[in-house]
Amino acid sequence: MAWVTWRQHRLALAGVVALFGAAAVYLLVTGLPMHDAYRAVAGCRPTGSDLCNKAVNDFLRTYAPGVGVTFGLLQAIPALIGAFAGAPLLAREFETGTFRYAWTQGFGRARWIVAKLVSLAVAVTIAAAVFSVLVSWYVQPILDAGDSNGPLYPTLFDLSGVALAAWTLAAFAIGVFAGVLIRRVVPAMFATIASWAALAFVTGAFLRAHYLAPVLTTNPNIPTGAWIINQGWFKGGNPAGLDTINQTFAPVDVRAITPNLFQPGPATPANLGDPVQYLIQHGLTQLTTYQPASRFWTFQWIEGGWLLALSLILIAATVWLVRRRAA
Amino acid sequence: MNAVETNGLGKRYGNAWALRECTLAIPAGHVAALVGPNGAGKSTLLNLVVGLAAPSAGIVTVLDGQPAGSAAALDGIAFVAQDAPLYRNLTPSEMLHLTRNLNRRFDEGYAKARLRDLGIPLERKAAKLSGGQQSQLALTLALARRPQLLVLDEPMAMLDPLARHDFMATVMAAIADDGLSVLLSSHVLTELERVADFLVLVSHGSVQVAGAVDDLIASHRVLTGPASEADAYAERQNVVHAQRGEAQAHMLVRIDARTGPVPPGWEAHPVSLEELTLAYLREPSAAWLPGPGALRLEPIEVSN
Numbered sequence: 001m002a003w004v005t006w007r008q009h010r011l012a013l014a015g016v017v018a019l020f021g022a023a024a025v026y027l028l029v030t031g032l033p034m035h036d037a038y039r040a041v042a043g044c045r046p047t048g049s050d051l052c053n054k055a056v057n058d059f060l061r062t063y064a065p066g067v068g069v070t071f072g073l074l075q076a077i078p079a080l081i082g083a084f085a086g087a088p089l090l091a092r093e094f095e096t097g098t099f100r101y102a103w104t105q106g107f108g109r110a111r112w113i114v115a116k117l118v119s120l121a122v123a124v125t126i127a128a129a130v131f132s133v134l135v136s137w138y139v140q141p142i143l144d145a146g147d148s149n150g151p152l153y154p155t156l157f158d159l160s161g162v163a164l165a166a167w168t169l170a171a172f173a174i175g176v177f178a179g180v181l182i183r184r185v186v187p188a189m190f191a192t193i194a195s196w197a198a199l200a201f202v203t204g205a206f207l208r209a210h211y212l213a214p215v216l217t218t219n220p221n222i223p224t225g226a227w228i229i230n231q232g233w234f235k236g237g238n239p240a241g242l243d244t245i246n247q248t249f250a251p252v253d254v255r256a257i258t259p260n261l262f263q264p265g266p267a268t269p270a271n272l273g274d275p276v277q278y279l280i281q282h283g284l285t286q287l288t289t290y291q292p293a294s295r296f297w298t299f300q301w302i303e304g305g306w307l308l309a310l311s312l313i314l315i316a317a318t319v320w321l322v323r324r325r326a327a
Numbered sequence: 328m329n330a331v332e333t334n335g336l337g338k339r340y341g342n343a344w345a346l347r348e349c350t351l352a353i354p355a356g357h358v359a360a361l362v363g364p365n366g367a368g369k370s371t372l373l374n375l376v377v378g379l380a381a382p383s384a385g386i387v388t389v390l391d392g393q394p395a396g397s398a399a400a401l402d403g404i405a406f407v408a409q410d411a412p413l414y415r416n417l418t419p420s421e422m423l424h425l426t427r428n429l430n431r432r433f434d435e436g437y438a439k440a441r442l443r444d445l446g447i448p449l450e451r452k453a454a455k456l457s458g459g460q461q462s463q464l465a466l467t468l469a470l471a472r473r474p475q476l477l478v479l480d481e482p483m484a485m486l487d488p489l490a491r492h493d494f495m496a497t498v499m500a501a502i503a504d505d506g507l508s509v510l511l512s513s514h515v516l517t518e519l520e521r522v523a524d525f526l527v528l529v530s531h532g533s534v535q536v537a538g539a540v541d542d543l544i545a546s547h548r549v550l551t552g553p554a555s556e557a558d559a560y561a562e563r564q565n566v567v568h569a570q571r572g573e574a575q576a577h578m579l580v581r582i583d584a585r586t587g588p589v590p591p592g593w594e595a596h597p598v599s600l601e602e603l604t605l606a607y608l609r610e611p612s613a614a615w616l617p618g619p620g621a622l623r624l625e626p627i628e629v630s631n
Contacts, residue, residue, distance in 0.1 A: 001428060001429075003424065003428055004425055004428050004429065007417070007421060007424075007425065008414065008417075008425075011416075096412055096414075096415065097408060097409075097410065097412035098412045098413065098414055100379060100406070100408035100412055101406075101408065101412050101413070101465075102429070103378075103379060104377050104378065104379065104401060104404070104405075104406040104408075105401065105426065105429035105430055105472075106398075106401050106402040106429065106430040106431050106432075106472070107401075107428075107429040107430065108398055108401055112429070324381065
């Protein structure tokens with residue numbers, strides 16, 4: 001059966017390897033100069049001096065936007081694997097009628113589908129796991145430089161740790177399940193991409209922030225790398241809008257463009273200092289809820305765990321449908 | 328031993344019954360032809376026999392009582408589905424390897440020799456083989472499994488007359504060599520008449536005729552006589568179907584205890600399998616069904 005799986009799915013497996021390979025080459029080609037640049041920045045002494053801080057900021061300004069775009073593009077990897085390796089697995093058998101051949105051989109259809117699903121699921125998961133090690137290496141200088149987006153930042157979080165492997169497995173499982181339900185290759189591929197996108201969006205936007213109760217603080221100095229979920233000004237226990245902030249700022253001629261972005265005016269005294277501290281001294285409180293970067297691995301295992309459970313349920317449901325589904 | 332046995336078998340898709348109340352026994356060692364119009368339920372019955380579909384009612388067993396679709400049943404049955412589905416991007420040599428890997432028994436030597444005799448290139452993708460070559464390849468893969476029962480769904484629908492002949496020659500050679508049972512369906516009876524020795528006629532989702540061809544031929548005859556007298560004799564002669572012309576009428580009659588002697592002025596002829604099948608198809612309420620135990624006769628009507 002190993003030969004059968006390999007021969008019939010080597011094109012899909014080659015596609016998976018090519019996809020990860022191309023992405024890996026891109027990460028290496030852009031990552032090596034970035035690592036070199038950061039080595040120079042990290043060697044700056046004395047650390048914390050204005051000169052060194054400027055070097056770090058220049059480094060982040062140069063490289064962080066590109067890394068952000070790269071990670072945005074890499075988000076598509078699990079969806080592509082689900083659509084091109086997962087969805088056609090059974091849908092093509094139905095579309096071309098070859099399931100009538102495959103399911104009437106002595107091997108039996110239950111063993112046939114289990115053997116295929118297990119070996120392919122393991123293969124794509126391992127490929128993704130290896131790739132995510134490279135992602136972690138690639139992004140390390142940006143994290144070390146103290147970028148405002150820490151390791152929990154949504155587009156980084158699901159590419160690193162165990163999350164990418166788990167998302168890839170889940171997308172593959174969604175794909176085969178869509179294939180056995182829809183029985184047509186192209187509609188199953190679209191259904192896979194749509195389901196994966198919905199799940200990834202809901203997870204990143206709503207679920208993940210609540211894996212553990214967020215930390216609530218009035219301290220305006222949030223630890224480096226924290227994932228800020230909510231931040232807002234309060235006065236006397238009520239939310240303070242821009243009007244309240246601007247009223248507070250009126251004596252020093254500072255204007256709040258957003259609750260976090262302040263613009264000094266011509267009459268602003270030179271010794272005002274940090275406008276955030278000014279607001280706090282004048283009766284406002286800044287409440288921040290965040291997930292500290294130290295929870296990275298806890299969150300990784302939580303997300304990996306439920307995605308693994310979901311994948312196993314979808315794979316079991318696929319096997320069950322293949323066993324009982326009539327021709 | 329029965330190659331196929333069904334009892335009250337039915338299959339429903341949604342609210343529509345594709346096959347219902349099918350009770351049937353096909354003894355082993357026969358070439359059984361499953362005939363009937365398109366949409367009569369032939370493919371449904373075959374899918375149930377090979378275990379691709381699960382019954383909505385009743386039971387179906389194969390190879391002496393094995394439940395259809397069970398491991399023992401799959402091991403002993405080879406099935407060639409309609410249009411001989413093959414993996415289009417695999418070559419015959421890879422399909423051989425695939426089939427060998429998916430079965431306990433596989434006679435690769437036989438398969439390779441057969442493909443060589445047929446001139447089918449081993450290293451050309453299945454998509455680039457002709458329809459006849461694809462059918463022969465699918466049949467060769469099935470026969471190389473050395474099955475006890477070979478099931479073929481409309482095996483010749485896509486073939487030209489020469490390819491049909493070659494295809495049936497392969498089947499008949501395998502029967503002569505291995506003594507396997509064959510169940511094959513077709514909506515064209517003529518191509519089966521030479522090879523089939525057991526007939527199952529399906530129409531409108533139910534089995535109308537089932538029996539050994541020799542028994543069927545021996546127990547029916549055609550009476551030809553004046554059309555004006557046809558009605559008078561219809562009741563007494565156990566008529567399955569009467570065809571009336573201007574002057575003459577042809578009646579297919581069943582020979583049993585109720586059948587009277589040939590009336591004066593009428594001629595009796597032996598019936599051909601094709602005439603018999605057509606007569607039953609035109610008379611959906613008539614049936615000839617020897618059940619597992621006794622011969623069961625349905626009431627018959629004479630149409631005008």
